[in-house]
Amino acid sequence: MTLRLGVRDVELPSAGLASEMRDSASLIGDAAALRTRLDDDGYVLLRGFHPVDEVLRAREVILAYLADAGALAVDAGTSSARCRPGTAPPNMKGRPEITHHPAVQRVLEGAPVTGLFEALFAEPARTFDYKWLRATAPGEFTGAHADSVYMGRGSKRLLSCWVPFGEVTPALGAIALCPGSESSAAYERVRETYGQSDSDRDGYGGWLTLDPLELVESFGGTWQTTTFAPGDVLVFGMQMLHASFVNTTDQYRLSCDVRFQPASDPIDERWVGEGASETKRSDGPHVATAAMRRAWGL
Numbered sequence: 258m259t260l261r262l263g264v265r266d267v268e269l270p271s272a273g274l275a276s277e278m279r280d281s282a283s284l285i286g287d288a289a290a291l292r293t294r295l296d297d298d299g300y301v302l303l304r305g306f307h308p309v310d311e312v313l314r315a316r317e318v319i320l321a322y323l324a325d326a327g328a329l330a331v332d333a334g335t336s337s338a339r340c341r342p343g344t345a346p347p348n349m350k351g352r353p354e355i356t357h358h359p360a361v362q363r364v365l366e367g368a369p370v371t372g373l374f375e376a377l378f379a380e381p382a383r384t385f386d387y388k389w390l391r392a393t394a395p396g397e398f399t400g401a402h403a404d405s406v407y408m409g410r411g412s413k414r415l416l417s418c419w420v421p422f423g424e425v426t427p428a429l430g431a432i433a434l435c436p437g438s439e440s441s442a443a444y445e446r447v448r449e450t451y452g453q454s455d456s457d458r459d460g461y462g463g464w465l466t467l468d469p470l471e472l473v474e475s476f477g478g479t480w481q482t483t484t485f486a487p488g489d490v491l492v493f494g495m496q497m498l499h500a501s502f503v504n505t506t507d508q509y510r511l512s513c514d515v516r517f518q519p520a521s522d523p524i525d526e527r528w529v530g531e532g533a534s535e536t537k538r539s540d541g542p543h544v545a546t547a548a549m550r551r552a553w554g555l
């Protein structure tokens with residue numbers, strides 16, 4: 258199947274791109290084993306972590322929000338996320354009226370998921386108030402990056418949790434990870450240069466590249482992706498390089514990324530409290546990033 262990853266057409270699977278990720282759901286309830294798996298693989302995928310009906314209920318709420326904004330095709334059924342041509346979806350990132358709607362909030366920061374992070378940290382967990390709730394439109398994607406460049410001013414033990422609201426196939430824009438980028442010697446220079454940058458402080462967009470495959474061609478490893486089902490959650494750390502496929506369908510890809518950390522650690526104040534907001538930085542042609550990469554020797 259031909260898909261698009263960043264600026265490249267790709268086959269899945271193909272060199273540098275695998276279509277499977279390891280499911281660790283059998284380890285739920287065994288905190289030590291989950292921690293070991295996170296250390297070993299750099300990520301933990303938990304299939305069926307949330308009851309499907311709870312996630313689909315939250316999806317309906319998100320779809321109603323998009324419909325109210327006139328962003329959905331009018332003749333589509335109520336469960337369809339088909340886009341209305343010519344309209345952009347409303348921004349849902351950091352918008353409590355939708356991210357903290359009870360049905361959505363339960364999936365994003367309810368007791369089960371908070372409990373998962375308490376097990377991973379072996380202590381009370383805290384989440385950012387800001388939630389990156391996305392309706393990713395056809396043609397859109399996320400470039401390869403590490404989350405440290407956006408939220409690295411607080412806990413060094415911060416973890417990301419990516420949550421699909423509905424089935425998310427690679428064609429719809431599934432997330433892909435580059436396991437090993439968070440720990441292997443081959444990526445050490447990437448972690449010590451790019452990984453220590455701060456997109457706000459350094460004034461650039463934060464994506465390392467629009468072409469994720471160039472990274473595995475230079476530094477080794479394999480991008481991994483899968484089709485995510487409603488109820489699945491994917492956990493990974495701040496130095497894990499990740500990206501999302503181009504959405505080549507006519508539907509919105511609905512997903513959210515949220516963050517958890519040990520409650521006793523310092524927190525990145527940009528993402529908590531009522532004023533939590535994102536600095537909009539665009540480096541479309543990647544001019545600033547290209548200059549920084551030269552300076553980093555990447």
Ligand SMILES: O=C(O)CCC(=O)C(=O)O
Pocket residue numbers: 391393398399404417418419432499500501512514
């Ligand atoms: O969903 C996406 O497109 C990107 C997600 C992401 O960057 C993250 O989970 O940190």
